[in-house]
Amino acid sequence: MATTAARKHASGQRPGWAGELSDMLDAYSQAGGDPEALQLPDVATLVVSANQVLTSHEVPGIHFVAEPLEHGVKAKITVEPGAHIDKTVHLCFGVIPAEGLQEIIADYDIGAGAQVNFLAHCSFPNAVKVQHLMQARIHIGEGASMSYTEEHYHGPHGGIEVRPHAEVTVAKNGRFVTTFSLTRGRVGLIDLDYLVHVAEGGLAEMTTKAYGSQDDHITVREVVHLDGPQARGLTKTRVAVRNQAVSEIYTAMEGNAPGARGHMDCTEIVRDQAEARNTPLVIVRDDKAQVTHEAAIGSVNRKELESLLARGLDEDDAVDLIIRGMIR
Amino acid sequence: MTDALLQIKNLCLERDGRQVLRDVNLELYPGQVHTLMGLNGSGKSSLAYTIMGCEGYTPSAGQILFEGQELNGLSIVERARRGVTLAWQEPARFEGIPVGKYVGVGMKTPNRDHVVAALDAVSLPAKFYGYRSTDQSLSGGERKRIELASVYAMHPRLAILDEPDSGIDVLTLGDIGVLIRRMAAEGCAVLLITHNDELVSVSDMASIMCAGSIIFSGSPLEAHQYFTQRCMTHYESLGAQPWNEADPQVQAAYASNGVPRTNVQGEGVR
Numbered sequence: 101m102a103t104t105a106a107r108k109h110a111s112g113q114r115p116g117w118a119g120e121l122s123d124m125l126d127a128y129s130q131a132g133g134d135p136e137a138l139q140l141p142d143v144a145t146l147v148v149s150a151n152q153v154l155t156s157h158e159v160p161g162i163h164f165v166a167e168p169l170e171h172g173v174k175a176k177i178t179v180e181p182g183a184h185i186d187k188t189v190h191l192c193f194g195v196i197p198a199e200g201l202q203e204i205i206a207d208y209d210i211g212a213g214a215q216v217n218f219l220a221h222c223s224f225p226n227a228v229k230v231q232h233l234m235q236a237r238i239h240i241g242e243g244a245s246m247s248y249t250e251e252h253y254h255g256p257h258g259g260i261e262v263r264p265h266a267e268v269t270v271a272k273n274g275r276f277v278t279t280f281s282l283t284r285g286r287v288g289l290i291d292l293d294y295l296v297h298v299a300e301g302g303l304a305e306m307t308t309k310a311y312g313s314q315d316d317h318i319t320v321r322e323v324v325h326l327d328g329p330q331a332r333g334l335t336k337t338r339v340a341v342r343n344q345a346v347s348e349i350y351t352a353m354e355g356n357a358p359g360a361r362g363h364m365d366c367t368e369i370v371r372d373q374a375e376a377r378n379t380p381l382v383i384v385r386d387d388k389a390q391v392t393h394e395a396a397i398g399s400v401n402r403k404e405l406e407s408l409l410a411r412g413l414d415e416d417d418a419v420d421l422i423i424r425g426m427i428r
Numbered sequence: 429m430t431d432a433l434l435q436i437k438n439l440c441l442e443r444d445g446r447q448v449l450r451d452v453n454l455e456l457y458p459g460q461v462h463t464l465m466g467l468n469g470s471g472k473s474s475l476a477y478t479i480m481g482c483e484g485y486t487p488s489a490g491q492i493l494f495e496g497q498e499l500n501g502l503s504i505v506e507r508a509r510r511g512v513t514l515a516w517q518e519p520a521r522f523e524g525i526p527v528g529k530y531v532g533v534g535m536k537t538p539n540r541d542h543v544v545a546a547l548d549a550v551s552l553p554a555k556f557y558g559y560r561s562t563d564q565s566l567s568g569g570e571r572k573r574i575e576l577a578s579v580y581a582m583h584p585r586l587a588i589l590d591e592p593d594s595g596i597d598v599l600t601l602g603d604i605g606v607l608i609r610r611m612a613a614e615g616c617a618v619l620l621i622t623h624n625d626e627l628v629s630v631s632d633m634a635s636i637m638c639a640g641s642i643i644f645s646g647s648p649l650e651a652h653q654y655f656t657q658r659c660m661t662h663y664e665s666l667g668a669q670p671w672n673e674a675d676p677q678v679q680a681a682y683a684s685n686g687v688p689r690t691n692v693q694g695e696g697v698r
Contacts, residue, residue: 403520
């Protein structure tokens with residue numbers, strides 16, 4: 101087990117990076133995280149600020165190898181085959197100054213039969229001109245299960261560009277469940293791009309939630325290849341845009357093997373002068389596969405709205421409640 | 429006698445060029461439960477939506493008076509803030525809105541204990557349901573009970589309940605009847621749309637709608653008899669809802685089904 105940085109220096113002299121860790125913990129809290137979780141001995145954590153690894157704490161079965169790059173960090177995260185990581189692994193990425201570039205190159209290798217849940221908080225509370233680029237490779241071994249929940253907080257300025265890109269392979273009977281959430285503060289520009297291959301009996305379930313305002317721009321590209329027999333895939337997109345914000349959702353699902361089942365479900369709510377686009381692509385290459393798609397783009401559902409109006413909520417509050425529920 | 433809380437006078441509604449409500453007249457008093465019966469398509473839900481002020485349900489003629497004040501022209505919110513509310517026949521599903529939040533949404537001062545009590549009144553323990561999402565994961569019956577709980581928690585002055593019994597199991601049905609009587613005892617006027625005998629029996633008065641008109645009003649028992657004798661004859665013999673009983677076709681259908689030529693109040697048929 102390796103414990104670095106903050107924990108080793110928790111008492112005694114205050115090292116130079118301690119102030120930055122404190123700022124990161126504040127930012128982590130703003131992103132919805134619980135800073136205390138980062139201090140627990142039985143919780144694996146990795147905290148990265150700009151290109152510095154502030155904390156890296158392992159528990160049995162999981163290993164972090166992180167090295168700084170000029171503008172970020174390259175990290176390899178390995179979960180041993182058969183390891184069951186009971187407590188959610190906490191990851192924290194962020195940039196505290198108003199300007200900066202953070203590039204994360206991440207390699208997740210989840211061994212066969214392993215089980216692990218990640219909770220990543222990405223916080224850029226002061227961003228005026230910040231770029232956050234993530235290029236991830238994720239491999240989920242045979243019969244392994246990985247969930248990855250990523251919550252962002254970008255502050256009130258909107259001057260941020262976030263590009264999380266990932267290539268994911270899910271081996272036989274593996275399971276990949278991910279949720280990306282950016283529902284507080286401004287979005288700025290987000291360009292989410294996931295490509296997933298699912299082998300026999302595997303599962304990929306991807307949920308994206310975002311709420312854009314002013315001149316925010318949200319782009320989501322999710323492509324799922326159901327390559328093995330009985331592979332299953334689900335993309336669920338929940339986006340709301342208001343003012344002049346724009347959302348573009350491109351989802352594609354390929355059913356390439358017998359018994360493959362896929363579904364794409366997209367809801368985008370538009371208010372004011374905002375614009376929402378949705379482009380689904382369904383490809384089926386096997387006569388025993390099935391992929392379905394449903395989308396609702398536009399105003400809030402009239403019946404939902406009237407149900408709340410009939411309880412005395414005014415229209416703005418009712419619409420906000422519906423949107424907040426949808427992206428919750 | 430107390431003044432009527434709700435007075436509907438010669439109310440007419442047209443939708444898509446079709447006369448949906450024809451000269452509907454109805455009065456409802458505080459603490460009274462008034463049941464509306466009628467075959468599918470007779471106009472019961474349309475009347476409910478018109479009273480609530482839903483989009484597309486603006487009357488073409490007539491008045492809806494609440495405490496003597498005209499409701500026509502007021503928005504749904506304005507009507508709700510005067511104390512009118514509606515439990516939909518098929519309530520909306522809300523992704524991500526917890527049941528407890530939805531139940532309390534109409535309360536003037538949100539109060540956790542009142543939300544718990546409202547859920548308890550429809551036999552849904554708050555500890556199991558309070559944090560669940562009001563979405564497709566709930567059964568139709570559970571969602572309807574939550575709708576009723578949200579109406580009860582609001583403490584409205586007029587509650588329009590559109591078929592609160594459909595999809596409800598027999599054990600819970602009794603609880604729904606008790607809840608309706610409790611609302612009435614607290615002074616709420618309840619306009620109850622139902623076909624269920626057990627719920628009809630908790631009402632003080634009942635009316636029957638047919639082809640957009642109220643064709644009969646009386647005690648729940650009388651209305652039930654009228655409904656089973658005449659409306660079912662219309663439906664079974666004619667496959668339609670002719671509201672004019674003087675129609676020769678209707679008369680012939682009555683004759684072949686042994687329906688008496690006088691109604692349950694002993695008055696001669698028109």
